[in-house]
Amino acid sequence: AQSVSQHNHHVILSEAASLELGCNYSYGGTVNLFWYVQYPGQHLQLLLKYFSGDPLVKGIKGFEAEFIKSKFSFNLRKPSVQWSDTAEYFCAVNALRTGGYQKVTFGTGTKLQVIP
Amino acid sequence: NAGVTQTPKFQVLKTGQSMTLQCAQDMNHNSMYWYRQDPGMGLRLIYYSASEGTTDKGEVPNGYNVSRLNKREFSLRLESAAPSQTSVYFCASSEGQPYNSPLHFGNGTRLTVT
Numbered sequence: 061a062q063s064v065s066q067h068n069h070h071v072i073l074s075e076a077a078s079l080e081l082g083c084n085y086s087y088g089g090t091v092n093l094f095w096y097v098q099y100p101g102q103h104l105q106l107l108l109k110y111f112s113g114d115p116l117v118k119g120i121k122g123f124e125a126e127f128i129k130s131k132f133s134f135n136l137r138k139p140s141v142q143w144s145d146t147a148e149y150f151c152a153v154n155a156l157r158t159g160g161y162q163k164v165t166f167g168t169g170t171k172l173q174v175i176p
Numbered sequence: 177n178a179g180v181t182q183t184p185k186f187q188v189l190k191t192g193q194s195m196t197l198q199c200a201q202d203m204n205h206n207s208m209y210w211y212r213q214d215p216g217m218g219l220r221l222i223y224y225s226a227s228e229g230t231t232d233k234g235e236v237p238n239g240y241n242v243s244r245l246n247k248r249e250f251s252l253r254l255e256s257a258a259p260s261q262t263s264v265y266f267c268a269s270s271e272g273q274p275y276n277s278p279l280h281f282g283n284g285t286r287l288t289v290t
Binding site: 094102103106152163164166167168169 | 209211216217218219220221266278279281282283284
């Protein structure tokens with residue numbers, strides 16, 4: 061069964077600090093990888109996704125993530141965070157399989173608090 | 177574009193009461209999902225519908241039933257609410273197999289069972 065681990069549950073940063081949120085998954089086959097963001101009181105929105113090709117993917121609002129297949133990791137990064145990045149971030153994995161449904165497994169989330 | 181619309185936004189139930197959460201999408205997506213979100217546990221899949229006419233259990237289906245009314249609508253029913261079902265419920269949709277596209281989420285329903 062696939063699973064997703066997010067190691068940091070709560071991260072507090074000052075504005076302009078750099079961000080890296082860890083995500084590791086367990087699944088031996090081909091995967092699609094996603095980061096979703098949930099701003100306070102809102103629903104989840106797609107931040108970025110990796111399907112294939114360049115393992116360094118860029119998303120909205122200056123976020124990027126790197127897929128390292130050998131480490132089963134898909135860490136999220138941002139060089140300089142802003143107060144408006146305060147949100148909860150979820151890593152998700154879609155294990156590709158023929159037939160059946162699109163099974164997306166979510167990590168438990170990382171709450172990011174950015175202090176002005 | 178409305179995207180994924182959920183109703184109601186908030187609901188308070190007494191133990192044993194029943195209710196139905198409604199979800200509709202206007203993106204012509206094949207697959208629809210119901211998740212619950214609890215603090216520290218991320219999102220857990222309750223039920224899904226890979227395509228119109230099919231439904232299947234996810235990780236935490238006990239105490240819930242679903243109906244895929246048509247391609248647009250996917251409802252979640254709590255027959256006899258329990259305090260353990262206090263949660264935020266999200267409906268989502270996607271193009272489904274073989275596209276494996278991202279999920280699109282509704283705004284959620286915050287349910288409290290007393």
